[in-house]
Amino acid sequence: MNATSGAQPLRIAIDIGGTFTDTVLLEGEDRILASTKTLTTHANPADGAMEGARRVTEAAARKLSEVTGFIHGTTLATNALIERRGAEVATICTEGFRDILDIGYERRYSQYDINLEKPDLLVPRERSFVIRERMSADGEVLIPFEDGAIDDLLAQIDRSGVDAIAICLMHAYANPAHEIRLRDLLAERRPGLTVSISSKVSPEAREFDRLCTTVANAYIQPLMESYLARFVAQFEAEGVTCPILMMTAGGGMCTVQTASRFPIRLVESGPAGGAILAARVAARAGLDEVLSFDVGGTTAKLCLIDNARPQTSRAFEIARAARFIKGSGMPVRIPVIEMIEIGAGGGSIAGVDRLGRLTVGPKSAGSEPGPVAFKRGGTEPTVTDSDITLGYIVPDTFAEGHIELDPEGSKEALTRVIGSRLNLDAVATADGVSRIVDESMASAGRMHAVESGKDLGPRTMIAFGGNGPLHATRVARSAGVSCIVIPPNPGVGSAVGFLFAPVSFEIVRSRYALLGSMDLDDINQLFENMVAEAKGVVSQGAGNAEVEVLRTAFMRYNGQGHEIEIALPDRALSPGDVVPLTAAFEDEYRKQFSRPVPGMKIEILNWSVRVATRDGQIPPAPQAPDRKAFVGYETRPITCDVDGTTKEAAFVARADLSPGDIVPGPALIHEPQTTTLVSVDFTAEVDAIGNLVLIQTQKGGAL
Numbered sequence: 001m002n003a004t005s006g007a008q009p010l011r012i013a014i015d016i017g018g019t020f021t022d023t024v025l026l027e028g029e030d031r032i033l034a035s036t037k038t039l040t041t042h043a044n045p046a047d048g049a050m051e052g053a054r055r056v057t058e059a060a061a062r063k064l065s066e067v068t069g070f071i072h073g074t075t076l077a078t079n080a081l082i083e084r085r086g087a088e089v090a091t092i093c094t095e096g097f098r099d100i101l102d103i104g105y106e107r108r109y110s111q112y113d114i115n116l117e118k119p120d121l122l123v124p125r126e127r128s129f130v131i132r133e134r135m136s137a138d139g140e141v142l143i144p145f146e147d148g149a150i151d152d153l154l155a156q157i158d159r160s161g162v163d164a165i166a167i168c169l170m171h172a173y174a175n176p177a178h179e180i181r182l183r184d185l186l187a188e189r190r191p192g193l194t195v196s197i198s199s200k201v202s203p204e205a206r207e208f209d210r211l212c213t214t215v216a217n218a219y220i221q222p223l224m225e226s227y228l229a230r231f232v233a234q235f236e237a238e239g240v241t242c243p244i245l246m247m248t249a250g251g252g253m254c255t256v257q258t259a260s261r262f263p264i265r266l267v268e269s270g271p272a273g274g275a276i277l278a279a280r281v282a283a284r285a286g287l288d289e290v291l292s293f294d295v296g297g298t299t300a301k302l303c304l305i306d307n308a309r310p311q312t313s314r315a316f317e318i319a320r321a322a323r324f325i326k327g328s329g330m331p332v333r334i335p336v337i338e339m340i341e342i343g344a345g346g347g348s349i350a351g352v353d354r355l356g357r358l359t360v361g362p363k364s365a366g367s368e369p370g371p372v373a374f375k376r377g378g379t380e381p382t383v384t385d386s387d388i389t390l391g392y393i394v395p396d397t398f399a400e401g402h403i404e405l406d407p408e409g410s411k412e413a414l415t416r417v418i419g420s421r422l423n424l425d426a427v428a429t430a431d432g433v434s435r436i437v438d439e440s441m442a443s444a445g446r447m448h449a450v451e452s453g454k455d456l457g458p459r460t461m462i463a464f465g466g467n468g469p470l471h472a473t474r475v476a477r478s479a480g481v482s483c484i485v486i487p488p489n490p491g492v493g494s495a496v497g498f499l500f501a502p503v504s505f506e507i508v509r510s511r512y513a514l515l516g517s518m519d520l521d522d523i524n525q526l527f528e529n530m531v532a533e534a535k536g537v538v539s540q541g542a543g544n545a546e547v548e549v550l551r552t553a554f555m556r557y558n559g560q561g562h563e564i565e566i567a568l569p570d571r572a573l574s575p576g577d578v579v580p581l582t583a584a585f586e587d588e589y590r591k592q593f594s595r596p597v598p599g600m601k602i603e604i605l606n607w608s609v610r611v612a613t614r615d616g617q618i619p620p621a622p623q624a625p626d627r628k629a630f631v632g633y634e635t636r637p638i639t640c641d642v643d644g645t646t647k648e649a650a651f652v653a654r655a656d657l658s659p660g661d662i663v664p665g666p667a668l669i670h671e672p673q674t675t676t677l678v679s680v681d682f683t684a685e686v687d688a689i690g691n692l693v694l695i696q697t698q699k700g701g702a703l
Helices: 045-059 076-083 147-160 177-189 207-237 256-261 269-285 383-389 395-401 407-422 426-451 468-479 490-498 520-542 575-593
Strands: 010-016 020-027 031-039 069-074 089-094 128-131 141-143 164-168 194-197 244-247 253-255 289-295 300-306 316-318 330-332 340-342 348-352 358-364 460-464 483-486 504-514 547-557 564-568 602-613 634-639 646-653 661-664 667-671 674-678 682-686 692-696
Touching: 010 045, 010 269, 010 490, 020 045, 020 490, 031 045, 031 395, 031 490, 045 207, 069 207, 069 269, 069 490, 076 207, 076 316, 089 147, 089 207, 128 147, 147 177, 164 177, 164 207, 177 194, 194 207, 207 244, 207 256, 207 330, 244 256, 244 269, 253 256, 253 504, 253 520, 256 520, 269 289, 269 300, 269 460, 269 490, 289 426, 289 468, 300 426, 340 426, 348 383, 348 407, 348 426, 358 426, 383 407, 383 426, 407 426, 426 468, 426 634, 460 468, 460 490, 468 483, 468 490, 468 674, 468 692, 490 674, 504 520, 520 547, 520 602, 547 575, 564 575, 646 661, 661 667, 674 682, 674 692
Parallel strands: 010 069, 069 244, 089 128, 089 164, 164 194, 289 460, 460 483, 646 667
Antiparallel strands: 010 020, 020 031, 244 253, 289 300, 300 340, 316 330, 348 358, 483 692, 504 602, 547 564, 547 602, 634 646, 661 682, 667 674, 682 692
């Protein structure tokens, strides 16, 4: 498609995933000129990104030099932590607290597992150093920091041969003076070291979480600094002149410079873009309760969205020793869009375990070698191989024709690895793989909803990603969801979401106070400082754009261990705010735990500020179109996902559909980067916005 005018801003978004790199070129507010998927090039991810950029600019007859906005998200930070490809890190803690990482919370994540594998927290005890100093919880100096104490510390660092240092001194969130002085001395005496300090990375109470976050940041900082510098240089050499902004886990954007200082905030940035897209689709379609369903080549991500706002969190875990067990990974405290992620994507490898059970994932074939059908050296069958065998993926329309598929290779691998052991043919094997992976995704969604005190039944699923539309009806049926929305360009949904994300930065500070007797002058000064700092970061990427400030307090009853997030007014606090804030806390506490606790004092541990550019105006949905049956389509044989029989499915190009068109299942609605499977018990309709709306018209077992 050619652009008709060069007057509109031209923006590009690139999302580098574990299997595919998605690229989208957008003109104006929401006109997508071109999009594409390329295989991720793990040796140098920028190569695959550059190939995608060239494809979309050529398709739109534009040049990279015309781009005025560039947003990038990557899984490199996540993968480096999972695959342990970071720097050699040492920690420096307050004397007497050397073993914070080893002690943790003194819990076993699986109480009765005698072969328990502890989380790998990246720093062994021999690289855990200490220095004499001490702050109180109020930020008062109890033991002064002496510059001369660094000499012995430097000798230990030199002997360890580390590349990076994570500094986490006791109560540095309350007074960072000692951490800053130690960082400056290290920079002066050992300029080659990368140094992260907890008072900048995660200035919150709870030493273990704060240290883990700082260690993770230090671990990936050299890698990410090098990668981002190469990425920027490579695109500048091709004519890009605008700043490149990075997507963060919290659903906002920041500059490359900020990302280089705090690369831990880039973890899970790609999935965050998908949640932003789903929230925008929900807002425009008027959907209050949504389940975002994003399936790529490596993982499936599910997120709950209420009133067009994704569920958020302050903490999550990385690289769990037991993938689905809480407490088995490295805790990280950063702003993040909360979602559940499982190893169930198109590249997830299927096999038979030692008990003779069919298994799928979490290991993925990724892009190298990829599924067997890709003919890139893969020998183990994957979910994509199963979908090809079942007829859901048609080789002629796959990946815009850039990847030639080998359906016979898929069948051979399924039979060789699984069918021969379970006495099944290729189709029956593929059907088993499909049912297992779909149930895994549905179970993850149900579990996530229950943990959040919510129900999936009344929700609308918004499905996207390269494999989301292909599995949506199958997963929705199992999860009890009866309505699905497939937005335009779903195959590159996360990259599209990048284009609607705000430039933002969030800061959290720990400052203990009782709600009824807090020092308002002190708290207001704290907020003033945080707002100024956050605005300074946002201005680097947004200039003088109008921003909004969101203030939050994390409250709990006196003596409790965890807090509830309560919104604060965007102004200085006054004595008159105590009563309404008390009511707001008790109301939220009642929602989560049935009833408040009378007579208990309310305390606040953390205070938060998020500064973000204002969202653009979401255009209203057009009037509902007249409904009409779509005719004139071809058919393709598929294995029905309800009863396992062969059925003729309508084979429809999404580009041929217009608002109001109705396509009953079974059907395959194909487009350049993905295919939507309309199961036999669903009907697809195009709404006024161009979304595909899939409604379950009958129960799957009643055909």
